Amino acid sequence: MTTSSMASLQGVSSSLSSASTSSIHPWSYDVFLSFRGKDVRQKFISHLYNALDKRGISTYIDNELERGEEISQALFQAIEGSMISIIVLSRNYAESKWCLNEILKILECVRTIKQIVLPIFYDVDPSDVRHQKKKFGEAFSKLKGRSEGKVELVLKWEAALEELANMSGLELKNYRKESELIQEIIRWVDFRVVNHTPLSVAKYPIGLESRIQDIYQHLSIGKNDIVCMLGIFGTGGIGKTTISKDIYNRISSQFEGSCFLKNIRETSKRAGGVIQLQNTLLSTILGISFDVSDIDKGINVIRHRLCSKRVLLILDDVDELVQIEKLAGDRAWFGSGSRIIITTRDQQLLKISEVDSEYKLKILDDNEALRLFSLHAFKKDEPLDDYVELSKQVIKYAQGLPLALIVLGSDLKGQSIYQWKSAMDKYKSFPNRNIQKVLLVSYEGLDDTEREMFLDIAFFFKGESFAGVIKIFDSCGFSPVHGIQRLIDKCLITIEDEYVLMHDLLQNMGREIVRLESPKEPSKRSRLWFHEDICEVLEESTGTNKIEGMIIDMPEGEDVIRLSPKAFVQMKGLRVFINRNASFSSGPNYLSNKLIILKMRGSFLKELGMGFKFKNVTTITFDECNFLTKISDLSSISNLKELNVRRCTSLVEVHDSVGHLDNLSHLSFFDCSNLEIFPTSLKLRSLHYLDLRGCSSFRDFPKIECEMRYLHTLNLAGTVVEELPVSIGNLTGLDHLILSGCKNLMRLPINSILQMQHLSQLGIGGCTNLVKKMGDDRQSILATDSTRMEDEISSSHEEQVHELAPPMNSRNGSSALQVLNLQNCFQSKSSFFPISSFFIVFNSSATLKFLYLSKSEFDSLPTSIKGFVALNYLYMWDCKKLEEVLELPPNIRFVNVQGCKSLERFPEVSRILEFNGSHIRSLQQINICGCDKMHEKIWNYKVPNSLLWKGHYDATVFPENEIPGWFRYQKEFLENEIVKRGDNDFQLRKNEEWVINIEGPHYLKDISGIVVYAVVFYKEANYMDTIEDVEITSNSSNHVCRINLSEGVSLHHNNTTEVGGKYYVRVSYSDLESFKVKVLENLRVQLRTDWASFRVPYYRSWGANIIYKKHESRAHKRRKMD
Missing domain, CATH: 2.60.120 (Jelly Rolls)
Structure with missing residues (x-):
C-alpha cells in the first residue's frame, strides 16, 4: 500500500497568504547530491552527475567547493538552494557526521521550503537504514562511538534515518545494472523539475501584487470543504493570463495536482483540440501520459480520476461554455479543497457557468502604467528627465492597457527625442479610444518584408508551428529568421512551445490594415478573411492580381460558396489559399502558379495535377473532396513538402511520381477508402511521416528503393495489405509501425523489422491471418493460415525460431521496442503457431513496457513472460480460453485479465488474497473482473488464523x-x-x-x-x-x-x-x-x-x-x- 503522512488542510489560508507576499523560491540548483565519497564517488556518482548534466539539470556536488572554503556553510546554502535532494545511502554513509548533518538540513528544507527528496538505497536495504542494522548499522555505530556526550544529536540522526527510510525511494537491487538505476533517476528528476518549474510570467510584473491580493479574497481561502470556481474577466491585453500564471506559481505547491491549461480558445478550434486539452489536463495533474480519443470519454476520465484529488486548475482564455463543460463541467469532478480559475473576456460566460465569484481585472493606474512603460522603454522604473513629458503623453494614449504599454515601450526604446515627437504626432492622428491604432505605430516601424510577414501571420499562420512558418516564409523569398526575430523584438508576436502566437489586438490590427487598403472593394486588398468579402469575390469573379491570400472560415449554416468558373483567373498573385470549412459548387479551373499553400475542403475537383503547375507550392491539403478520383503526375512540383489527401472517399489512383518527390516530408491518405493504385516504389529521402490509415482498398505496399532514415511513423492500420517487402528494412529511423486491423496481412519480414534500432512501437493487433512460416531467404516470415502452412510447423519450431530470429537484445544494435500490440492475433491453434514461439520472436525483454494480447485464444501465458524485465503493463482482457497465468515479469505494474472466463490458476492473485503478499514489489493492480472461476475460488477461500500480512500490496x-x-x-x-x-x-x-x-x-x-x-x-x-x-x-x-x-x-x-x-x-x-x-x-x-x-x-x-x-x-x- 502506498502510504503517506501528510498535514491536514488546516492552515492553507496562512500558507496561501504567505505565498502571496513572498516570491517563488529562487532555486540555485535543480539537484543536490548527498553521498559518501569513498563508497560511490568514482563510479556511480560520477556517472549520475554526467547523466544529469547532459540533460541540462543543474546539479551540486561537493567537489565544486574551492580549497579552503568553509564547507559546512557552503553545503548548507547549496541544500537550501536546491529544488531536489538525492541522498545516496551506501554502506559507509552513516559513518560520516557530515553526511548525517546534511540529512538533518535536507529534512528541515522539506518542512520549510517544500524541498523534494529521493533516497537511493545503494547496496543497503531500507530496513537496515530504518533500524541501523548490518553494514549500515556498523558504520553508524562507529560514528556514535566518536560522538560520546552528544546524545541529543545522535537521537536526531536516528530519527532522521528512520524518516528517510520510510520515504519512497529507489533500490539498486531492483535494477540489473547501475545504468538502469541512473536512467530511472533521470526520468524521476526530469518530471519533477518540469512540474516544479514556474511558468514564465512577466519581465516586469508591475501592478500584479495588489490585484493578486484582491483575487485571494475571492478564492474562499480557508474553506477547504468546498470546490471553489473563480472567474477573472477583462478586455484583451489587460493581463488576465499574466496574473493567473503568477497565482499558479505562488499556490500550486499547496495542491495534490495542478495544471495551467493555456490558449483554450485557440486550441479548441482545431480538429481534436478539446481532446488535446483533456489529455494535457490529465497528464499534467496525474504525471502519466494519456491518449483519450473521445471527448465524452475524456469527461468521464477527468471526473473519475480527479474526484478525490485536491487540485488547482486554471482554464486560460475561455470563450465558449462548452469548453468549460468538457474540461471542468462540475465541481464534483474534483476533490474537496480544489480551486478552479477561469479567465475570459466574456463576463456573461461566467454568469452562465455559475462560478462562485467574479473578478474584473482593472487597467493600470497612471503611476503603474508609467513604471511599466519606463521599464520597457528605458530599462528603469521612471523616464529619463528629457522624456518625462513625452512619456506622459504615451501613458495617456495607452489608457492603462498593459499590452499597449509594452508594445509602445519596446517600439520607442533607443529612439531620439525627435523620433519620439514624430511618433507622438502619429499617435495624435488616432483617437485615444482606439488602442489598436496606437499599436499601428509599431507596425509602421517595420520594413516592407517584415510587414508582409506580420500580415501573413495575422491572417494565416497564427498558432502554427514556428518551424513550419520559417519554411513557408523561406519559400516566399523572405528572410524568415531575421524577420521573425524583428517581430519578436517589437512585441508583435511571441514564440511559445515552438508555436507562433500573436495577441488578438495585434491580429485585429493587421486585419484592419489590410481592410484599409481598399475599404469598399475587397477584390483590391492583399488578403481576405471575412466570409462575406470572400463570397463576393468568388461568386462574382471580381478577383484581381492584388489578392495574395485568402482563408475561408464560414459561419455554421452558411458553408456553401457558388464558385464562379472564372473566380480565380485574375488572381495571378495568389500565394496562400486555405479553405477550412466551405463547400464549393464546382472545382476551380485555374489557380495561380505562385501558390505556396493550398488547403481545400469539399472541392468538386476530380483530378489533382491536371492543368495545374504549382512549381512553388510546398503544402497541398485536400480534405473530404469526394469527387477527387486521381492524383496525376506531380513531378513538376519539386518543392512540395506536405501532401495531405484525407477522407477523399472516391480517390482510386495516386501517380508513381508521388513516390519520388525528393523534398516531401509528410504524406497522408487517411481514410481514402477506395485507394487502390499507389506508387510501386518509394524513394522519398526527406519523408518523416506516412499515413495510410483507413485505406480499406489499399493492398500492395511499395518497395522501398533507398534508405529513408527520416521516416519515423508508418501507419497502415485498417488496410488490406497482404505482405510487407523485405525492403522495409530501409526505413532505418522508423519509430512507430502500426499495422493494427490489417486482416489480410499474411507475410511479415520479422528480422527486417526487428533490426530497426529506433522502433519503439509495433502494432499488429487484429492481424488475424498471420501464422508462422520459415522463409527460404532465412527471414522469419509470418504467413497465411492453411493446412500446408500447418505442416511446416514442426515440433521443433521453437528451436527454429530461435535460430532464425534470435532474441532482440542479442542482435546487432539495441532494441528500442516499448509497445507491442498483438491484440486479436491468436485466434486458433490451427491457424497460428503457439504463443510461446511468438514470444521468442518478439523477445524485447530489455525495453518492452506495454504488451497487448487481448481477445486472443490461448490457454496459458508462457512462463517466458518473466524474461520481459522492463514490462510494466500487460493486457489480456477477453481471452476466453486463458486458463492459467503462472508467471509475471519482475517489474510489472498493471495486469488486466478482465473477462477471461476460463481463468482459474493465477498464483500471484492467490498469494495476495491469502495475505502472503505479492512477490513483485512494483505490482499495483490486477483486474480480474468477469473471471468467474477465479471469483468462486477466492470467495470460498478461508482466511488463515494468523492474519499475517507480509507484503506491501x-x-x-x-x-x-x-x-x-x-x-x-x-x-x-x-x-x-x-x-x-x-x-x-x-x-x-x-x-x-x-x-x-x-x-x-x-x-x-x-x-x-x-x-x-x-x-x-x-x-x-x-x-x-x-x-x-x-x-x-x-x-x-x-x-x-x-x-x-x-x-x-x-x-x-x-x-x-x-x-x-x-x-x-x-x-x-x-x-x-x-x-x-x-x-x-x-x-x-x-x-x-x-x-x-x-x-x-x-x-x-x-x-x-x-x-x-x-x-x-x-x-x-x-x-x-x-
Missing part, C-alpha cells in the same frame, strides 16, 4: 455484495444516507457517522497493519477507476494515513442490481508505520465524504480490522466500536 476487491465475516468493525449505510437520483445515479449524504473508532492502545510492534473494506456499487465497470480514500488518524500522532481503495485486484459479482450495475468489495491495507510512534491510542477510520454529489459509486457498507503479527496477539482484548 495495496488493494483487493472481493466479489459478491457482502464482506468477509472476519472483519470485526463494520457499518451499514442506512437508507437515508443513500440517495437514488433517477434510475442510474446515486449519491451519498454527508454524514459524520462514516467513521469507525477502534479503541486502543495498539502496540505497533505487534501489528502488521490495518485492513479496510467497502462494499461499492458501480453502474459501469469503467467507474472502478474512481479513486476512493480512507483516512486514519490517532490521538497519539499528528499524522494522517490515507489508504487508496482504487488499486489492487478488481473483481465483480455475477448478479446485477435492480439498476443493472454490480457490487464490488474493495479491501485495502496499510502498515501504519507512517505514524512513527510506538503506541497508538484510539484509531479513527473515516471514509472520505468528498463525493457527496458524485454520481457513482455509492457505498452499501464498510469496515476495518486490525491485523496482528502473531496468532496469540489476536487474543488481545476485543475492541468496542463506537
